[in-house]
Amino acid sequence: AMKDDGHDEL
């Protein structure tokens, strides 16, 4: 669920 650099949505 998490992208490697955290969450990319607002």
Added chain:
Amino acid sequence: MNVFRLTGDLSHLAAIIILLLKIWKSRSCAGISGKSQILFAIVFTTRYLDLLTSFISLYNTCMKVIYIGCAYATVYLIYAKFRATYDGNHDSFRVEFLVVPVGGLSVLINHDFSPLEILWTFSIYLESVAILPQLFMISKTGEAETITTHYLFCLGLYRALYLFNWIWRFYFEGFFDMIAIVAGVVQTVLYCDFFYLYVTKGWFSRPYRL
């Protein structure tokens, strides 16, 4: 990025700007729940701490800064500048009944037991119920100004559009975030009653009555 997410973000931005301008131009926050606005400020603060740790895109950073800035400006207008017009008697929702369970849940159900991730999860859960004090206040006063209804429509629409964004991303990217999806469904469902009235009552003629 897809059309649903972009229109969702723009709808969210529109809601935030509509409310801020309404309070600023009318120099009054009558009918506005200060508690909901405080909850939204908390939502943005806890969700966008990653501004300090990771850069995703200029769009992402700009929108986060705008959201946080407008949220605190709105809270400032309500509780400081136009405090005399704040209707505290009708803004009586017990927000501790939201914050405590949401806080507990974010510690129990999250993707990763790290401070930043738990705060992000807390923010997602809190956002899904943050509008309740505002809806509660409207139900108590029995009406809402037309501008306030447009604010609520845009705010409700934004997360509904995000649901389509998640369908799109699951289908095309195989990406999905169950926590955000479940909270987003709850958040959108809370607006259903309001959406029905907004669409059927042809609001543009008279104040919103329950």
